[in-house]
Amino acid sequence: MRYMMIMQAPESMALGQADAPVDATEAFEMMGRFNTALVEAGVLLAAEGLAPSAEGFEITRNSEAAEVPIVTDGPFTEAKELVAGFWIIDVASRAEAEQWARQCPIGPGVRLEVRRVPDMREFEDIAPAGVLDAEASLRARVAERAARYGQQD
Structure with a gap:
């Protein structure tokens, strides 16, 4: 079974900012250890961190009849939490996915959503x-x- 673990965090917690609640070096080392454990267990299929929303954009449509999509540049200030990164793992069960998710080194204010990939x-x-x-x-x-x-x- 494949599961996607989606890390959501307020952009105010972005690593490298002077007021970030976690030291960037420590956070990268912890995440590196977690990723290594996933690889060594043979369950990691993909993982990526994402750039801040200020570098992104979103596409919307005002209505079903609208022919041209609307492009809005980031940052997405209306969102409380933004996707900061993700993992896709291949495990035997929901329980195993939960075990891995519990080991993810997330800090206070960070949310890890786990969803099965059909x-x-x-x-x-x-x-x-x-x-x-x-x-x-x-x-x-x-x-x-x-x-x-x-x-x-």
Whole structure:
């Protein structure tokens, strides 16, 4: 079973800021140890930290009839918590996902949301076969590209 662990934190807690509640060096070392444990256990599929929302943007539509999406640059001040990073893990059960999530070195004010990533087979009864076949083909292409990318390192 795949699970996504989504770290949410107020942007005011961003590492490297003078008033950040956690020392950046200590936070990186703790996260490095956690990531190493995930890799050594063979459960980590992907993990990334994300840049502050000031460097991002969001796309919205005013209505279903609107033809042109609206682009709004960050920062997203209306949000109380923003996604700071994520992990995707492959584990045997929800309980194992919970065990890993409990080990994540999050500090006060940080929230770790854990959500199961459904397998494509779960959509066989509701999605048209052609759509599932096309999705399988796309995923194969992505895996091939990821394998090539890994060889370039």
